[in-house]
Amino acid sequence: xxxxxxxxxxxxxxxxxxxxxxxxxxxxxxxxxxxxxxxxxxxxxxxxxxxxxxxxxxxxxxxxxxxxxxxxxxxxxxxxxxxxxxxxxxxxxxxxxxxxxxxxxxxxxxxxxxxxxxxxxxxxxxxxxx
Amino acid sequence: xxxxxxxxxxxxxxxxxxxxxxxxxxxxxxxxxxxxxxxxxxxxxxxxxxxxxxxxxxxxxxxxxxxxxxxxxxxxxxxxxxxxxxxxxxxxxxxxxxxxxxxxxxxxxxxxxxxxxxxxxxxxxxxxxxxxxxxxxxxxxxxxxxxxxxxxxxxxxxxxxxxxxxxxxxxxxxxxxxxxxxxxxxxxxxxxxxxxxxxxxxxxxxxxxxxxxxxxxxxxxxxxxx
Numbered sequence: 001x002x003x004x005x006x007x008x009x010x011x012x013x014x015x016x017x018x019x020x021x022x023x024x025x026x027x028x029x030x031x032x033x034x035x036x037x038x039x040x041x042x043x044x045x046x047x048x049x050x051x052x053x054x055x056x057x058x059x060x061x062x063x064x065x066x067x068x069x070x071x072x073x074x075x076x077x078x079x080x081x082x083x084x085x086x087x088x089x090x091x092x093x094x095x096x097x098x099x100x101x102x103x104x105x106x107x108x109x110x111x112x113x114x115x116x117x118x119x120x121x122x123x124x125x126x127x128x129x130x
Numbered sequence: 131x132x133x134x135x136x137x138x139x140x141x142x143x144x145x146x147x148x149x150x151x152x153x154x155x156x157x158x159x160x161x162x163x164x165x166x167x168x169x170x171x172x173x174x175x176x177x178x179x180x181x182x183x184x185x186x187x188x189x190x191x192x193x194x195x196x197x198x199x200x201x202x203x204x205x206x207x208x209x210x211x212x213x214x215x216x217x218x219x220x221x222x223x224x225x226x227x228x229x230x231x232x233x234x235x236x237x238x239x240x241x242x243x244x245x246x247x248x249x250x251x252x253x254x255x256x257x258x259x260x261x262x263x264x265x266x267x268x269x270x271x272x273x274x275x276x277x278x279x280x281x282x283x284x285x286x287x288x289x290x291x292x293x294x295x296x297x298x299x300x301x302x303x304x305x306x307x308x309x310x311x312x313x314x315x316x317x318x319x320x321x322x323x324x325x326x327x328x329x330x331x332x333x334x335x336x337x338x339x340x341x342x343x344x345x346x347x348x349x350x351x352x353x354x355x356x
Binding site for chain 1: 176177178195196197198223224225227228229230231234272285286287288289290291
């Protein structure tokens with residue numbers, strides 16, 4: 001597993017998701033803190049391409065060792081790509097949470113929601129809240 | 131006033147038991163706990179576990195809302211329990227949203243303390259890699275409880291809407307051969323655990339559960355008090 005980090009070029013959501021903006025798309029994943037707290041990911045249940053997801057609502061589930069946890073959408077949009085590699089290698093979420101462990105790519109339909117997300121430094125302060 | 135609201139024991143089929151646990155996971159506003167028994171016997175499988183079923187099985191097969199592997203249930207040899215935590219409990223603040231370890235740890239520690247008080251010798255805790263076994267009682271993981279090399283308590287978890295369900299199975303003794311042989315044929319693995327019977331000390335299930343709840347209540351009071 002990589003060392004704890006929160007890249008400056010990403011935005012962060014309070015349910016411990018990250019967002020990488022790529023044109024009109026946004027790529028979602030879970031943060032280093034989330035994957036560390038959940039433990040070894042053994043299964044990822046993700047939506048199909050074409051699914052509509054809504055900010056603040058669960059769009060998938062991750063199974064770590066015997067625990068099933070919802071994953072929440074930081075933004076609203078349509079799923080345009082799913083990280084199929086996680087079907088065979090779900091541990092990529094632990095090994096490279098900001099890279100090969102990405103979860104889905106979404107075509108944003110409400111890009112104004114980006115303003116509700118946290119910068120890296122704000123997310124780190126958020127983690128330090130009691 | 132107790133932190134834990136204790137629900138009545140329930141004897142029912144697996145479908146009803148898992149529907150109730152799922153319902154509690156979606157609605158609990160207090161810490162809730164219940165003990166239950168499975169009648170008729172059932173094999174519960176993890177939420178995403180794949181298993182090729184065959185006709186003529188001597189038990190029901192039901193899917194749990196939690197992760198993990200297959201568990202054989204039946205009132206003659208096993209009982210189950212559920213503890214549901216509302217949002218913000220036991221871990222408040224932003225970190226609580228993904229804190230899998232604390233709810234597991236609280237429940238497992240309560241069982242361990244109760245069993246020690248009742249005279250059961252427990253094995254030292256040791257975390258092992260998540261073995262790809264199809265049978266839950268074939269491999270002990272962190273937070274599982276073992277005595278004399280036999281897994282006694284298996285625990286699994288689900289999290290939804292800020293709530294946490296920790297439920298599990300307490301194996302009192304080895305299930306009847308008719309059931310274990312059917313499970314072995316189904317999953318292609320040998321049944322390994324004799325449960326609590328291997329310890330030579332077998333308190334009544336009600337005694338174990340009530341003692342566990344007393345330990346959990348005491349711990350939660352300390353946690354809530356900060």
